[in-house]
Amino acid sequence: MARAAVVAGLGAWAPPTVVTNEQLAGELDTTDEWIRSRTGISERRWVGPGQSTGDLAVEAGRRALASAGTAGVDAVVLATSSPDRPCPATAPEVAARLGLGPVAAFDVAAVCTGFVYALGTGAGLISLGAADSVLVIGADAFSTLLAPDDRSTRVIFGDGGGAVVLRAGSPTEAGALTGLALGSDGTLGDLIEVPAGGSRQRSTGLPAKTEDTWFTMRGQAVYAQAVRRMAQTVRDTARRAGWAPAEVDSFVLHQANTRILTAVARRLELPPERFLNAIALRGNTVAASIPLALADGAASGALRPGHKVLLAGFGGGLTWGSVALVWPRLHRPPASSSATATPRPSRAPAQRP
Numbered sequence: 001m002a003r004a005a006v007v008a009g010l011g012a013w014a015p016p017t018v019v020t021n022e023q024l025a026g027e028l029d030t031t032d033e034w035i036r037s038r039t040g041i042s043e044r045r046w047v048g049p050g051q052s053t054g055d056l057a058v059e060a061g062r063r064a065l066a067s068a069g070t071a072g073v074d075a076v077v078l079a080t081s082s083p084d085r086p087c088p089a090t091a092p093e094v095a096a097r098l099g100l101g102p103v104a105a106f107d108v109a110a111v112c113t114g115f116v117y118a119l120g121t122g123a124g125l126i127s128l129g130a131a132d133s134v135l136v137i138g139a140d141a142f143s144t145l146l147a148p149d150d151r152s153t154r155v156i157f158g159d160g161g162g163a164v165v166l167r168a169g170s171p172t173e174a175g176a177l178t179g180l181a182l183g184s185d186g187t188l189g190d191l192i193e194v195p196a197g198g199s200r201q202r203s204t205g206l207p208a209k210t211e212d213t214w215f216t217m218r219g220q221a222v223y224a225q226a227v228r229r230m231a232q233t234v235r236d237t238a239r240r241a242g243w244a245p246a247e248v249d250s251f252v253l254h255q256a257n258t259r260i261l262t263a264v265a266r267r268l269e270l271p272p273e274r275f276l277n278a279i280a281l282r283g284n285t286v287a288a289s290i291p292l293a294l295a296d297g298a299a300s301g302a303l304r305p306g307h308k309v310l311l312a313g314f315g316g317g318l319t320w321g322s323v324a325l326v327w328p329r330l331h332r333p334p335a336s337s338s339a340t341a342t343p344r345p346s347r348a349p350a351q352r353p
Protein backbone atom coordinates (compact mmCIF):
# COMPACT_ATOMS: atom_id res chain seq x y z
CA MET A 1 0.00 0.00 0.00
CA ALA A 2 1.19 3.56 -0.72
CA ARG A 3 2.80 5.55 2.06
CA ALA A 4 0.72 8.46 3.28
CA ALA A 5 1.69 11.50 5.32
CA VAL A 6 -0.24 11.43 8.59
CA VAL A 7 -0.69 14.36 11.00
CA ALA A 8 0.81 13.20 14.31
CA GLY A 9 1.25 16.45 16.26
CA LEU A 10 0.05 20.04 16.29
CA GLY A 11 1.31 23.20 17.96
CA ALA A 12 1.01 26.95 17.63
CA TRP A 13 2.38 30.08 19.17
CA ALA A 14 1.59 33.78 18.98
CA PRO A 15 3.76 36.50 20.53
CA PRO A 16 2.51 37.97 23.81
CA THR A 17 2.06 41.58 22.65
CA VAL A 18 -1.65 42.23 21.98
CA VAL A 19 -2.54 45.13 19.65
CA THR A 20 -6.21 46.10 19.89
CA ASN A 21 -8.36 47.94 17.37
CA GLU A 22 -8.62 50.79 19.86
CA GLN A 23 -4.84 51.11 19.97
CA LEU A 24 -4.66 51.30 16.17
CA ALA A 25 -7.55 53.80 16.10
CA GLY A 26 -5.41 55.99 18.36
CA GLU A 27 -2.58 55.96 15.81
CA LEU A 28 -4.33 55.84 12.42
CA ASP A 29 -7.41 57.26 10.70
CA THR A 30 -9.52 54.18 11.48
CA THR A 31 -12.12 52.93 13.95
CA ASP A 32 -12.85 49.75 15.86
CA GLU A 33 -16.23 49.67 14.09
CA TRP A 34 -14.64 49.81 10.59
CA ILE A 35 -12.15 47.06 11.38
CA ARG A 36 -14.70 44.74 13.02
CA SER A 37 -17.39 45.22 10.38
CA ARG A 38 -15.03 44.92 7.36
CA THR A 39 -12.81 42.10 8.66
CA GLY A 40 -14.11 40.51 11.88
CA ILE A 41 -10.83 41.34 13.64
CA SER A 42 -10.83 42.82 17.16
CA GLU A 43 -7.17 42.32 18.11
CA ARG A 44 -3.98 40.72 16.87
CA ARG A 45 -0.54 39.84 18.27
CA TRP A 46 2.64 41.48 16.99
CA VAL A 47 6.27 40.61 17.57
CA GLY A 48 8.26 42.87 19.88
CA PRO A 49 11.56 44.56 19.02
CA GLY A 50 14.16 42.02 17.91
CA GLN A 51 11.65 39.15 17.64
CA SER A 52 11.49 37.38 14.29
CA THR A 53 9.62 34.82 12.22
CA GLY A 54 12.25 32.27 13.25
CA ASP A 55 11.36 32.81 16.92
CA LEU A 56 7.67 32.17 16.15
CA ALA A 57 8.57 29.08 14.12
CA VAL A 58 10.76 27.64 16.89
CA GLU A 59 8.03 28.02 19.53
CA ALA A 60 5.33 26.55 17.25
CA GLY A 61 7.66 23.74 16.18
CA ARG A 62 8.56 22.91 19.79
CA ARG A 63 4.87 22.58 20.65
CA ALA A 64 4.14 20.39 17.62
CA LEU A 65 7.04 18.06 18.48
CA ALA A 66 5.78 17.81 22.08
CA SER A 67 2.26 17.06 20.86
CA ALA A 68 3.66 14.31 18.59
CA GLY A 69 5.68 12.92 21.51
CA THR A 70 8.91 13.05 19.53
CA ALA A 71 12.20 14.92 19.79
CA GLY A 72 13.30 14.35 16.22
CA VAL A 73 12.16 14.53 12.59
CA ASP A 74 13.91 13.95 9.25
CA ALA A 75 13.09 17.31 7.66
CA VAL A 76 11.80 20.80 8.41
CA VAL A 77 9.69 22.69 5.86
CA LEU A 78 8.97 26.28 6.88
CA ALA A 79 6.31 28.28 5.03
CA THR A 80 7.05 31.97 5.37
CA SER A 81 7.14 35.18 3.36
CA SER A 82 8.80 37.20 6.10
CA PRO A 83 12.07 35.28 6.60
CA ASP A 84 14.55 36.41 9.23
CA ARG A 85 16.92 37.47 6.41
CA PRO A 86 16.54 37.57 2.59
CA CYS A 87 19.29 34.92 2.48
CA PRO A 88 19.70 32.18 3.70
CA ALA A 89 16.39 30.44 4.39
CA THR A 90 15.11 30.57 7.97
CA ALA A 91 14.35 26.82 8.28
CA PRO A 92 17.93 25.55 8.83
CA GLU A 93 18.39 27.87 11.82
CA VAL A 94 14.97 26.84 13.17
CA ALA A 95 15.99 23.16 12.85
CA ALA A 96 19.27 23.88 14.66
CA ARG A 97 17.54 25.79 17.46
CA LEU A 98 15.14 22.87 17.90
CA GLY A 99 18.12 20.53 18.26
CA LEU A 100 17.09 18.45 15.26
CA GLY A 101 20.62 17.84 13.95
CA PRO A 102 21.71 17.88 10.29
CA VAL A 103 18.25 17.33 8.80
CA ALA A 104 16.91 18.69 5.50
CA ALA A 105 15.52 22.19 6.13
CA PHE A 106 14.21 24.77 3.70
CA ASP A 107 11.65 27.54 3.28
CA VAL A 108 8.58 27.55 1.03
CA ALA A 109 7.29 30.97 -0.06
CA ALA A 110 3.64 31.02 -1.10
CA VAL A 111 2.46 33.85 1.19
CA CYS A 112 -0.93 32.96 2.75
CA THR A 113 -1.09 29.61 0.90
CA GLY A 114 2.35 28.72 2.21
CA PHE A 115 1.23 26.22 4.84
CA VAL A 116 -0.78 24.17 2.31
CA TYR A 117 2.15 24.21 -0.13
CA ALA A 118 4.47 23.15 2.71
CA LEU A 119 2.13 20.30 3.70
CA GLY A 120 2.23 19.11 0.09
CA THR A 121 6.04 19.35 0.07
CA GLY A 122 6.35 17.45 3.35
CA ALA A 123 3.91 14.79 2.17
CA GLY A 124 5.95 14.45 -1.02
CA LEU A 125 9.15 13.83 0.96
CA ILE A 126 7.35 11.11 2.91
CA SER A 127 5.74 9.43 -0.08
CA LEU A 128 9.14 9.35 -1.87
CA GLY A 129 10.70 7.68 1.15
CA ALA A 130 13.10 10.61 1.59
CA ALA A 131 11.75 11.19 5.10
CA ASP A 132 9.76 9.21 7.67
CA SER A 133 8.74 12.34 9.55
CA VAL A 134 8.59 16.04 8.69
CA LEU A 135 8.00 19.13 10.80
CA VAL A 136 5.85 21.48 8.69
CA ILE A 137 5.68 25.03 10.05
CA GLY A 138 3.81 28.13 8.90
CA ALA A 139 5.16 31.32 10.51
CA ASP A 140 5.11 34.99 9.63
CA ALA A 141 5.96 38.24 11.37
CA PHE A 142 4.10 40.28 8.78
CA SER A 143 3.75 43.27 11.09
CA THR A 144 7.39 43.98 10.24
CA LEU A 145 6.44 44.52 6.57
CA LEU A 146 3.61 47.02 7.18
CA ALA A 147 4.07 50.76 6.59
CA PRO A 148 3.59 52.53 9.93
CA ASP A 149 1.02 54.94 8.42
CA ASP A 150 -0.93 52.50 6.16
CA ARG A 151 -4.35 51.96 7.71
CA SER A 152 -5.39 49.63 4.87
CA THR A 153 -2.83 46.94 5.81
CA ARG A 154 -1.91 47.71 9.40
CA VAL A 155 -5.30 46.77 10.83
CA ILE A 156 -5.42 43.39 9.08
CA PHE A 157 -2.28 41.43 9.84
CA GLY A 158 -1.15 39.61 12.96
CA ASP A 159 1.99 37.60 13.72
CA GLY A 160 2.21 33.96 14.73
CA GLY A 161 3.36 30.44 14.02
CA GLY A 162 1.71 27.05 13.74
CA ALA A 163 3.11 23.62 12.97
CA VAL A 164 2.27 19.98 12.46
CA VAL A 165 4.41 16.87 12.57
CA LEU A 166 3.79 14.55 9.62
CA ARG A 167 4.81 10.90 9.89
CA ALA A 168 4.70 8.04 7.41
CA GLY A 169 1.56 5.96 7.70
CA SER A 170 -1.34 4.41 5.86
CA PRO A 171 -3.75 6.31 3.56
CA THR A 172 -6.69 4.76 5.41
CA GLU A 173 -5.82 5.96 8.93
CA ALA A 174 -7.10 9.12 10.60
CA GLY A 175 -4.80 12.06 9.98
CA ALA A 176 -3.68 10.92 6.49
CA LEU A 177 -3.51 13.83 4.05
CA THR A 178 -5.51 13.32 0.89
CA GLY A 179 -6.83 15.19 -2.13
CA LEU A 180 -4.07 17.83 -2.31
CA ALA A 181 -4.76 20.51 -4.97
CA LEU A 182 -2.41 23.47 -5.62
CA GLY A 183 -2.57 26.32 -8.11
CA SER A 184 -1.24 29.77 -9.03
CA ASP A 185 -1.81 32.75 -11.33
CA GLY A 186 1.36 34.81 -11.67
CA THR A 187 -0.31 37.31 -14.01
CA LEU A 188 -1.89 38.80 -10.87
CA GLY A 189 1.33 38.83 -8.84
CA ASP A 190 1.19 42.56 -8.20
CA LEU A 191 -2.11 42.44 -6.30
CA ILE A 192 -0.11 41.42 -3.20
CA GLU A 193 3.54 42.47 -3.06
CA VAL A 194 6.53 44.07 -1.41
CA PRO A 195 7.89 45.82 -4.52
CA ALA A 196 11.50 46.41 -3.39
CA GLY A 197 14.25 44.33 -1.81
CA GLY A 198 14.46 41.59 -4.42
CA SER A 199 16.76 41.16 -7.41
CA ARG A 200 14.52 43.18 -9.76
CA GLN A 201 14.96 46.31 -7.68
CA ARG A 202 18.51 45.62 -6.50
CA SER A 203 19.81 45.02 -10.04
CA THR A 204 19.00 48.65 -10.86
CA GLY A 205 21.85 49.64 -8.57
CA LEU A 206 19.61 52.33 -7.09
CA PRO A 207 18.51 52.43 -3.47
CA ALA A 208 14.93 51.32 -2.86
CA LYS A 209 12.31 54.01 -2.41
CA THR A 210 11.05 53.73 1.15
CA GLU A 211 7.42 53.33 0.08
CA ASP A 212 8.41 50.32 -2.07
CA THR A 213 9.86 48.46 0.90
CA TRP A 214 6.43 48.03 2.52
CA PHE A 215 3.73 45.46 1.82
CA THR A 216 0.86 46.53 -0.47
CA MET A 217 -2.42 44.79 -1.27
CA ARG A 218 -5.22 45.72 -3.68
CA GLY A 219 -7.89 44.60 -1.24
CA GLN A 220 -11.05 44.47 -3.34
CA ALA A 221 -9.44 42.62 -6.26
CA VAL A 222 -7.81 40.18 -3.82
CA TYR A 223 -11.13 39.68 -2.05
CA ALA A 224 -12.89 38.63 -5.27
CA GLN A 225 -10.08 36.24 -6.20
CA ALA A 226 -9.95 34.78 -2.68
CA VAL A 227 -13.64 33.86 -2.73
CA ARG A 228 -13.53 32.39 -6.23
CA ARG A 229 -10.27 30.47 -5.85
CA MET A 230 -10.94 29.06 -2.38
CA ALA A 231 -14.40 27.85 -3.38
CA GLN A 232 -12.92 26.15 -6.45
CA THR A 233 -9.98 24.57 -4.65
CA VAL A 234 -12.35 23.23 -1.96
CA ARG A 235 -14.35 21.54 -4.71
CA ASP A 236 -11.17 20.14 -6.32
CA THR A 237 -9.86 18.65 -3.09
CA ALA A 238 -13.23 17.23 -2.07
CA ARG A 239 -13.47 15.52 -5.46
CA ARG A 240 -9.93 14.13 -5.23
CA ALA A 241 -10.61 12.90 -1.69
CA GLY A 242 -13.84 11.24 -2.85
CA TRP A 243 -15.98 13.44 -0.58
CA ALA A 244 -18.96 15.66 -1.37
CA PRO A 245 -18.33 19.19 0.00
CA ALA A 246 -21.53 18.80 2.06
CA GLU A 247 -19.95 15.82 3.88
CA VAL A 248 -17.15 17.96 5.30
CA ASP A 249 -17.61 18.70 9.02
CA SER A 250 -15.10 21.57 9.29
CA PHE A 251 -13.54 23.84 6.70
CA VAL A 252 -10.37 25.52 7.92
CA LEU A 253 -9.73 28.25 5.40
CA HIS A 254 -7.05 30.93 5.36
CA GLN A 255 -8.19 33.40 8.00
CA ALA A 256 -8.14 36.67 6.03
CA ASN A 257 -11.56 38.11 6.62
CA THR A 258 -14.82 36.85 8.15
CA ARG A 259 -16.71 38.17 5.11
CA ILE A 260 -14.58 35.99 2.81
CA LEU A 261 -15.38 32.88 4.88
CA THR A 262 -19.09 33.70 4.66
CA ALA A 263 -18.90 34.36 0.92
CA VAL A 264 -17.09 31.05 0.25
CA ALA A 265 -19.73 29.22 2.31
CA ARG A 266 -22.48 30.92 0.28
CA ARG A 267 -20.78 30.06 -3.01
CA LEU A 268 -20.54 26.41 -1.94
CA GLU A 269 -24.12 26.51 -0.60
CA LEU A 270 -22.94 25.31 2.81
CA PRO A 271 -23.72 26.61 6.31
CA PRO A 272 -21.17 29.24 7.41
CA GLU A 273 -21.05 27.58 10.86
CA ARG A 274 -18.95 24.82 9.32
CA PHE A 275 -16.21 27.34 8.49
CA LEU A 276 -13.94 27.65 11.49
CA ASN A 277 -13.42 31.32 12.33
CA ALA A 278 -10.48 32.24 14.54
CA ILE A 279 -9.97 35.69 13.02
CA ALA A 280 -11.23 37.90 15.88
CA LEU A 281 -8.21 37.46 18.18
CA ARG A 282 -5.60 36.59 15.56
CA GLY A 283 -6.04 38.81 12.50
CA ASN A 284 -4.59 37.57 9.23
CA THR A 285 -1.42 35.70 10.22
CA VAL A 286 -0.42 34.77 6.64
CA ALA A 287 1.29 31.32 6.54
CA ALA A 288 0.44 30.75 10.21
CA SER A 289 -3.28 31.29 9.82
CA ILE A 290 -4.35 27.74 8.99
CA PRO A 291 -2.26 25.91 11.63
CA LEU A 292 -3.13 28.55 14.25
CA ALA A 293 -6.82 28.03 13.42
CA LEU A 294 -6.30 24.25 13.67
CA ALA A 295 -4.73 24.68 17.12
CA ASP A 296 -7.52 27.01 18.24
CA GLY A 297 -10.14 24.61 16.86
CA ALA A 298 -8.53 21.59 18.52
CA ALA A 299 -8.29 23.44 21.85
CA SER A 300 -11.93 24.55 21.77
CA GLY A 301 -13.29 21.17 20.67
CA ALA A 302 -14.53 22.52 17.33
CA LEU A 303 -12.30 19.93 15.64
CA ARG A 304 -12.96 16.42 16.92
CA PRO A 305 -11.38 13.06 16.11
CA GLY A 306 -13.23 11.51 13.17
CA HIS A 307 -14.34 14.85 11.68
CA LYS A 308 -13.85 15.29 7.96
CA VAL A 309 -11.70 18.43 7.74
CA LEU A 310 -10.73 20.37 4.64
CA LEU A 311 -7.98 23.02 4.71
CA ALA A 312 -7.82 25.71 2.00
CA GLY A 313 -5.45 28.63 1.50
CA PHE A 314 -5.26 31.63 -0.79
CA GLY A 315 -2.67 34.36 -1.06
CA GLY A 316 -0.04 36.31 -2.92
CA GLY A 317 1.42 34.98 -6.10
CA LEU A 318 -1.46 34.56 -6.60
CA THR A 319 -1.51 31.09 -5.09
CA TRP A 320 -4.15 28.78 -3.68
CA GLY A 321 -4.39 25.21 -2.47
CA SER A 322 -6.24 22.73 -0.32
CA VAL A 323 -5.93 19.35 1.32
CA ALA A 324 -8.26 17.05 3.27
CA LEU A 325 -7.92 14.74 6.26
CA VAL A 326 -9.98 12.90 8.83
CA TRP A 327 -9.11 14.65 12.10
CA PRO A 328 -6.89 12.35 14.22
CA ARG A 329 -6.70 11.93 17.97
CA LEU A 330 -3.77 14.14 19.01
CA HIS A 331 -2.09 14.88 22.29
CA ARG A 332 -3.35 18.27 23.37
CA PRO A 333 -0.81 20.85 22.21
CA PRO A 334 0.58 23.18 24.86
CA ALA A 335 -1.07 26.64 24.97
CA SER A 336 -0.37 28.80 21.95
CA SER A 337 0.78 31.88 23.80
CA SER A 338 2.67 32.66 26.96
CA ALA A 339 0.65 35.79 27.79
CA THR A 340 -3.08 35.06 27.72
CA ALA A 341 -5.44 32.13 27.42
CA THR A 342 -5.80 30.45 24.03
CA PRO A 343 -8.45 32.33 22.04
CA ARG A 344 -11.62 30.40 21.33
CA PRO A 345 -12.78 30.37 17.73
CA SER A 346 -16.46 31.16 17.25
CA ARG A 347 -18.12 28.14 15.79
CA ALA A 348 -21.62 26.87 16.28
CA PRO A 349 -22.25 23.11 16.26
CA ALA A 350 -22.15 21.79 12.68
CA GLN A 351 -25.51 21.69 10.95
CA ARG A 352 -26.38 19.86 7.79
CA PRO A 353 -28.00 22.00 5.07
Ligand code: UT7
Nearest residue numbers: 030031034038112151152155219220222223226256257315
Ligand atom coordinates in the same frame (compact mmCIF):
# COMPACT_ATOMS: atom_id res chain seq x y z
O1 UT7 B 1 -4.19 37.19 3.04
C1 UT7 B 1 -4.04 37.21 1.64
C2 UT7 B 1 -5.33 37.41 1.01
N1 UT7 B 1 -5.90 38.67 1.45
C3 UT7 B 1 -7.19 38.81 1.45
O2 UT7 B 1 -7.91 37.88 1.16
C4 UT7 B 1 -7.75 40.19 1.77
C5 UT7 B 1 -8.89 40.47 0.85
N2 UT7 B 1 -9.45 41.82 1.00
C6 UT7 B 1 -10.15 42.20 2.07
O3 UT7 B 1 -10.31 41.47 3.02
C7 UT7 B 1 -10.80 43.56 2.04
O4 UT7 B 1 -10.70 44.08 0.72
C8 UT7 B 1 -10.15 44.56 3.01
C9 UT7 B 1 -10.47 44.20 4.44
C10 UT7 B 1 -8.63 44.59 2.82
C11 UT7 B 1 -10.69 45.98 2.76
O5 UT7 B 1 -12.12 45.95 2.87
P1 UT7 B 1 -13.00 46.57 1.72
O6 UT7 B 1 -14.39 46.47 2.14
O7 UT7 B 1 -12.63 45.92 0.42
O8 UT7 B 1 -12.57 48.10 1.74
P2 UT7 B 1 -11.94 48.95 0.55
O9 UT7 B 1 -10.53 48.62 0.33
O10 UT7 B 1 -12.87 48.93 -0.62
O11 UT7 B 1 -12.03 50.40 1.19
C12 UT7 B 1 -13.31 51.02 1.49
C13 UT7 B 1 -13.05 52.36 2.12
C14 UT7 B 1 -12.05 53.20 1.33
O12 UT7 B 1 -12.46 54.54 1.43
P3 UT7 B 1 -13.27 55.25 0.23
O13 UT7 B 1 -12.36 55.17 -0.96
O14 UT7 B 1 -14.53 54.43 0.06
O15 UT7 B 1 -13.51 56.62 0.74
C15 UT7 B 1 -10.75 53.02 2.08
O16 UT7 B 1 -9.89 54.12 1.93
O17 UT7 B 1 -12.46 52.16 3.40
C16 UT7 B 1 -11.26 52.92 3.50
N3 UT7 B 1 -10.37 52.22 4.39
C17 UT7 B 1 -10.44 52.37 5.73
N4 UT7 B 1 -11.25 53.14 6.51
C18 UT7 B 1 -11.07 53.05 7.84
C19 UT7 B 1 -9.40 51.34 4.11
N5 UT7 B 1 -8.81 50.91 5.23
C20 UT7 B 1 -9.45 51.54 6.25
C21 UT7 B 1 -9.32 51.50 7.66
N6 UT7 B 1 -10.16 52.26 8.40
N7 UT7 B 1 -8.41 50.72 8.27
